[in-house]
Amino acid sequence: MQPLGEGALLLECTPVDTLTNRLMLALADQVTALDLPGIEVALPAWASLMVLFDPLCLTRTRLEAVLTALVREVEPAPARPARVVDIQVRYGGEDGPDLPEVAAYLGLSEAEVIALHTSQIYRVMMIGFAPGFPYLGPLPAALDLPRRSTPRTAVPAGSVAIAAGMTGIYPARLPGGWHLIGRTEAQLFDPLRDPPTLVLPGDGVRFNAEAQRRKGAEGSDE
């Protein structure tokens, strides 16, 4: 547990795995439920928790003591997702321009990459990077590869991507360094919706391969 400036504490945990993620999520909920004056927000990430606080209202020593007590008692959030969200994906072609390269790098066929990517339910580890961007994992070991050496300046909205043992979905047109293997029409983020994100940490996500359509057969203009 370390200070992140005079008004934040960062709790970083190892190993970076699903159990740690479940603990962080549960801890964030408990910190929020404390409703302790001076605590502004608790933000869980993959394997860490950031707590923002007002140091004129609550000392770091006191906050650390409170967190330490919670860490000792905390039960991880359930392993089983409260709900599973199905995401339809068009793999390969213009929708997933990196699929051939990814398959070659991993020594698999494109069909095997798709089969592996759709083979399991992923856990939403965190939302970050951009509004509504879900970090999903863990990825099957056979799909593990590093980020692209040169990030793209613009990745189309809805792109489904993999990198560094994770998979994710770009909610909007954004710069990005992950490998694009497919694309979905699902709307990941809508600021006017409550909650604004399609999925929340702890949810499950299952990708389903849409029947491949011929190039130019559908009307998307992006």
Next chain:
Amino acid sequence: MSRGPGLRVVTGGLLTTVQDQGRLGALRYGVPRGGAMDRFALYAANRLVGNAPDEAGLEILASEVCFEVLQPSLLALTGAPIEAYWNDAPLPLWTTILARPGDHISLAGKRHGWGARSYLALAGGVEVPVVLGSRGTHLSGRFGGLAGRVLRAGDLVMLREQPNDPLRRAGQAWPAEARPPYGPKPSLRFTAGPHQHCFGATSSEALAQAELRVSDHANRMGYRLDGHTVELTRLCSLPSLGVLPGVIQVPPDGKPVLLMADAQPTGGYPIIGVVCAPDLDVAAQLLPGDSLQLKPIGEDEAIEARRNYARWKATPLEPDDTVAQLALAGG
């Protein structure tokens, strides 16, 4: 509730947006805190016109901007020491004025040595929908503020509520001694970050001695700093973790990046330090090419800085009679 249009935008300038104190509650959805870059200046402008501190105002990046006043309005312009006019006369900054319909408030975009952002508050606040807990504009997400975009010529700035006894407030000035230490080549104080193991033993000292400049890669998300390369002792691959404005991240090329208001809420680069909250408002007044220094301090000093900051925010405001006459007279 709305009282109708308060201003018409005659010239929108480079980057004029509706901002407030941001949306901390939406960090968990991947949404930046956002809000005013210089939170103090907007806070002060709001207090000067009698608004609640979290009311929305306009953030104006130094450029030529002009508004026409459409109904009698208490206004205050704070932040950058910019050349500004009330009709043909200089507009007193950090001062409440009572503007009349037909008046023009204009900013010439010229700075006096420093300054990047001005804040215009109107009594009653700016009326735009609250999105995810804030009226602030999130430009890349295209939501919040006025239709998620910058203000342009012809836009109307709507007012939210009827102000309380406007005449009593006209002429109030914010004391210069109760403001953050704005100025050219500021020294931004920072406390050590959590990833010292990623840096050389003397990296923080070296960073503190460097003559740094805000690079051209600088916007509301963050400033890439030129003038120094931080020594990374090993490749630090961190799982994405929560970050906040003020964090100084060091990407693999060693060029530090100071995160600002629209920074994404998570990041994966090692953090060498965190600029204390009061000095982040000073940083908000920098433009590409401006010099700065980073000064390491301990936690106690950072908390003391916050204490001073809270004191400045609560500074008593008393109308100055001479200023009051000016403020009522107009140009």
